[in-house]
Amino acid sequence: MKLKIWVVSRSDSTLRGHFPLETDVLVNRLAIRAGICFLIPAFFEGNRYTIEDVHYLQKGSELVPVSETPFARDKVFGYQSADLKDWIVEKSGQRIPYSSIKSLSINDLRLKSVSQLSAQLKGFKSGDYCVVNAAAYEDLTKFSLALIQTSIHPIFRSAASLVAALAGLSKQPLLERSDFQLDSENGALIIVGSYVPLTSQQLSFLHEHNKRLLSIEVDVQALLGDDVAEYLYTIRNKMETGIQEGRDVVIYTSRDLVSVADKSQNLAIGRTVSSCLISLVRKLNTRPRYILAKGGITSSDIATDALGVERAMVLGQIIPGVPVWRLGGESKFQNLDYLVFPG
Numbered sequence: 001m002k003l004k005i006w007v008v009s010r011s012d013s014t015l016r017g018h019f020p021l022e023t024d025v026l027v028n029r030l031a032i033r034a035g036i037c038f039l040i041p042a043f044f045e046g047n048r049y050t051i052e053d054v055h056y057l058q059k060g061s062e063l064v065p066v067s068e069t070p071f072a073r074d075k076v077f078g079y080q081s082a083d084l085k086d087w088i089v090e091k092s093g094q095r096i097p098y099s100s101i102k103s104l105s106i107n108d109l110r111l112k113s114v115s116q117l118s119a120q121l122k123g124f125k126s127g128d129y130c131v132v133n134a135a136a137y138e139d140l141t142k143f144s145l146a147l148i149q150t151s152i153h154p155i156f157r158s159a160a161s162l163v164a165a166l167a168g169l170s171k172q173p174l175l176e177r178s179d180f181q182l183d184s185e186n187g188a189l190i191i192v193g194s195y196v197p198l199t200s201q202q203l204s205f206l207h208e209h210n211k212r213l214l215s216i217e218v219d220v221q222a223l224l225g226d227d228v229a230e231y232l233y234t235i236r237n238k239m240e241t242g243i244q245e246g247r248d249v250v251i252y253t254s255r256d257l258v259s260v261a262d263k264s265q266n267l268a269i270g271r272t273v274s275s276c277l278i279s280l281v282r283k284l285n286t287r288p289r290y291i292l293a294k295g296g297i298t299s300s301d302i303a304t305d306a307l308g309v310e311r312a313m314v315l316g317q318i319i320p321g322v323p324v325w326r327l328g329g330e331s332k333f334q335n336l337d338y339l340v341f342p343g
Contacts, residue, residue, distance in 0.1 A: 006154055006166070007032070012296060013043035013159035013342075014071035015055065015079060019091050023155050034126040035153045039084055042134040043159035045321030046342060049135045053103050055082050070196050075266040084131040096129060103131040109139045117146035124152070140165035160321075175316045175324060180337050182289055187214070187243045189288035191277055192252035193298030194343030202294075203252055214242035214249045221254070223276045224269065236280050243286045251280060274301050281306035282332070292339040299340045307332045 007026050011017050023037050042050050047058035048066070056063040057071075065082035066072055072079055081087050085101045102124055108117065124130060134140050144166050147154060156162060192203060207215060216238055222231050235251070242249040253273060274297065281291075281302055291307075293299035303309040303325075312325035318339060325338040 006156065008156040008158060008163060008166070010163070011041065011157050011159060012071075012077075013041050013046050013048040014057070014066050014069065015041055015082075015087060016071060016074050016077035018077075019157060020088075020096065023157055026155060032153050032155060035155050036124050036126065037129045037155045037157060038132055039088065039129060040132040040134065040140070040156060040158040040162045041084075042132075042140070042161050043321070044137060044161050045317075046159075048159065050084065050131070050133045051106060051135055053084050053105075053131050053133065055084055055087075076263050076270065088129055088131075100125075100127065101129045101131065104133060104143065106133045106135060106139060109133070109142050114142060114145050114149065117142065118149040121146060121150050121152060134161070137161065137165055137171075141168075172316055174320075175318050179315060180290065180324070181326075181335065182337075184287065184289045185246055186286060186289050187212075187245065187247040187249055188290050188292065189239070189243060189281070189284070190248065190250040190252075190292045190294065191281065191298060191302055192250060192294040193274065193277055194295030195253060196343055199294060199343060203250070206250060210248055212247050214238070214247040216242075216249065216251050217254055218251060218273075218276070219254050220269075220273055223273055228276065232276060232279055236283055239280065239284060240286050243284075243288050249288075251277070253277075270297075274298065278302065278306040287333050287336065290337040290339065291333075292341055294341045295343040298343075303338065303340075307336075307338070309338075312338065 007030060009022050009026060011019065020037070026032070027035055041055055042048055049056050049058065049063065051063070055066050057066050057069055058064070067080060067082035079087055079090055081090055085098060085103065088096050088101055089098055104117070104120070108120065112120070132143055134143070140162055190206070192199065207213065216235055218235060222228065239249050239251065277298065278301055282305070291302070293302045307327065309327055309331045311328040311330075315324045315326055315337070317323050322339060322341050325340065327333060327336045327338055329335070
């Protein structure tokens with residue numbers, strides 16, 4: 001029996017990232033023939049929805065196009081349009097023509113049968129891009145069932161909700177305190193790399209409500225200077241002492257964004273900051289009670305580069321969209337609970 005492989009390029013639900021570079025590389029390196037790229041940034045736990053090809057972030061009772069949010073003003077991955085067809089054209093530098101971009105509307109997904117949807121998908125051509133609208137898991141589930149009935153080689157550029165739909169995962173209750181391993185008397189470690197306004201608000205809330213918190217700001221300008229090794233050594237000693245004393249330690253980057261006009265230089269600044277945060281955790285000797293990493297790139301880099309995680313058990317979610325991993329035996333801190341908090 002020939003094994004069918006579906007490739008998922010996990011992306012940011014607010015449209016930041018290397019696109020279409022990442023999907024292009026996957027297609028080339030995996031020698032995918034007759035592939036169709038499906039763009040699906042819907043992330044329901046994070047209140048991100050795609051309706052009539054426009055990607056929205058829900059704030060209260062209002063749906064705000066993501067192009068009108070701070071995420072669209074990212075110094076490296078910024079963009080102009082929340083209309084995903086226009087976004088694809090924009091991000092590709094007009095290499096991908098508007099005529100090669102299809103879409104599945106919510107009406108398609110909700111009013112057509114699975115077989116009718118499959119027939120619609122079979123009408124797409126190799127090399128096409130398709131925007132998949134979605135406002136609920138049922139939309140993605142029906143899309144998945146229809147796609148299974150085709151011979152299409154899909155390349156997905158998606159947020160987390162599609163992965164749950166593809167895997168057929170049912171909704172689970174949120175984790176309780178008893179689900180965690182919190183027997184250590186040491187303090188927890190919280191690493192905050194995300195600098196968007198919402199993260200800063202959450203950081204202020206943490207400062208206000210955690211009375212045993214040891215708060216350490218990492219000055220980004222200092223990380224770009226000549227004495228960075230000595231600077232990080234001082235911070236790491238404070239981290240170590242605080243965790244040993246049973247205090248929760250939060251390490252966060254300075255809130256004023258350091259940027260220049262050139263995108264490649266801004267990317268280099270981000271890499272420098274990330275490598276410094278990785279160094280702090282990699283050289284930590286004291287096992288924290290748990291680790292929470294705030295920010296998509298931050299949480300990924302800390303897990304793989306600082307903690308050496310190769311596999312982990314996903315216990316569930318502590319709040320919607322925030323999963324908890326129990327780290328594998330190969331990691332720096334075996335069986336530690338690790339909270340992955342998107343930016």
